[in-house]
Amino acid sequence: MADVRRVISVLVENESSVLSRISGLFAGRGYNIETLTVAPMPNSNLSHITIATNGSERVLEQITKQLHKLVPVYKVVEHEEMVEKEMVLIKFPIDENLADIQVLCGAYNGGIVNVGPKMIIGMVADEPSRIKHFIEASQRYNPLEVVRGGVVAIER
């Protein structure tokens, strides 16, 4: 069976060891984690975890079922129709062509978010494939540091 990519949202009780239960499940059973993000949900005691993963259909089904078995897990959503976004921050030296960098960030719906004496920082939030392209395109401006944020997704 060929591997497919999938984004899964997991709603969990916001307790101290819950992230280790989930990451431990993936590690222990040999499932892949491409990205993982977690943040508390507003006005509740739940957290929203978004996991981008890949595997065969059998493995993906197991991932969903095994996640469900964890006691603090309320809900597991395997996204099909979704809006998926990821964020990236890139630090450039101040002596690069700042106008070019601004245009590049703009082309990916981002912009310059910070300027210091020695560097500027660009930010882009977009689909993961577009983030990849943006990082590739930014290479000609000698980025000093690239930090990706991991995927978040919401059902359409």
Add this chain to the structure above:
Amino acid sequence: MNMNGAQMVCEAIIAEGVKTVFGYPGGAIMNVYDEIYKQDGFEHILNRHEQASVHAADGYARATGEVGVAMVTSGPGFTNAVTGLATAYMDSIPLVVISGQVPLSLIGTDGFQEIDAIGISRPCTKHNFLVRELSELPRILKEAFHIARSGRPGPVLVDIPKDITAEFGDFTYPEVVSIPSYKPTYKGNNRQIEKAIDAILKSKKPLLYIGGGVVLSNAFELVRKLASMGQIPAVETLMARGVMGAKNPLLQGMLGMHGNYSSNMAMSETDLVISLGARFDDRVTGKLSEFAKYADIIHIDIDPANIGKLVDVDYPIVGDVTVVLEKMIAKLEGKINPDRYSDWREVLERYDNLHPQSYVDSDEVIKPQWAIERLGELLGEQAIITSDVGQHQMWAAQHYPFDRPRQWINSGGLGTMGFGFPAALGAKKAHPEKTVINITGDGSILMNVQELVTAAEYKIPVINVILNNHFLGMVRQWQTFFYEERYSETDLSFQPNYKALAEACYGIGYDVTTKAEFDEAIKDAIEKDKVAFINVQVARFENVLPMVPAAGALYNMMLPKKEEEK
């Protein structure tokens, strides 16, 4: 009521109706032991190793179907308990294990006897709790018992920092549990059940594939009823021995790596597998692509993750096997025609006549299979049999005539050597009226041999029948078959004097080399009513057969020699 955390633990154990707790004190759990000293709601058994405490609680749980409770201290106390937790986890046994932890203020500082119990036990418990506030303790204890026994059962760890057991607060044990994220499915989807019934009625060669879930769900009578109303042949896994009853003509036997010929052939040729609380373990299926190749599969399991994990399922039914079978039987009544499957039963009967479960007996030396059959003749239905892990375990599963579930207690999933003796202690505490025999080997028995002291102190007269071949027999068997007889580190010729060892711990020992001595020793041990070691010298190079080599197809079995070929 105002009380300290330690007393709350005791009150919860009493409220849950637990009569026996197995454990071992230490620094971080001392407050609880102080309250144990003051109470008389349950008995505490001091094992001589924490692993044995958890196995004993496990044996108690398997023998009764109730939650077993063990108590250990932090650090090494807890790490010693991990094997016990993992053993129970793999076989879905309901346990609550209470562990002490260093005080909250010391957590994370590498304090004395501090270890991350929650982190370590996460993959080998159904769930675990670190208690952070005294006010949570009553709820957590209630939830721990609920989670352990509900849905697919399993062990739950409650890790309690020492300062919490000392602190005082109000105690009301909750009457109900509400965990919105934990709702096991019991009922089974009616439409799927209908479809499965149609499949059974249309099939020509149906086969009941019975797993340990039937024991856990106490569904054996329903399984027997389903089998009998359709005269449907059945096979049992290692964990399900006793469900059908040894004398039941529909029972083919145990299937899998050491299954008998007709069971494995039945699975290879069936056109409809009716899986009841079984999980398609690799020791059962052999090569997956050849497993039940011609069959559609009905899979009834309370754990949805078991369905479709290893084999594709045609009729998935998530639910408690008891609830699902009640519905199925009601709907099949009057519709199912036992004659429909008579050709199929004849085929299997022919297979069984061709290669029955057999061994070649000897007059010179005791064959291990003989010893087990003899135990069956002497004790039959009235004994509870526990076992350790290895050849003796397989021979016991093959040759003992188990008549009821919970009569056979062994570590199937994890395969824990050293399980049998402490588990026997737990089973005997639960059923003092029954004879409890641990069938063990000369390798396994040494792995919890300190329990001789526990058994003697508390007068728990379990009988250990050591099938002694001076080998780690199962590994030796694989070395014979697959490693060109290079017996790397499996020769156990250097041995303790088992009789003297038992007697040094105030038990009773027997050395047995003949069949007559065997009978005498069993009878005498039962009469003496003391913990016993019966050291039985058995044929050294006997192999467990039939055998399906690992990852081979079930129908390719190495078969035992027949009497005429010896």
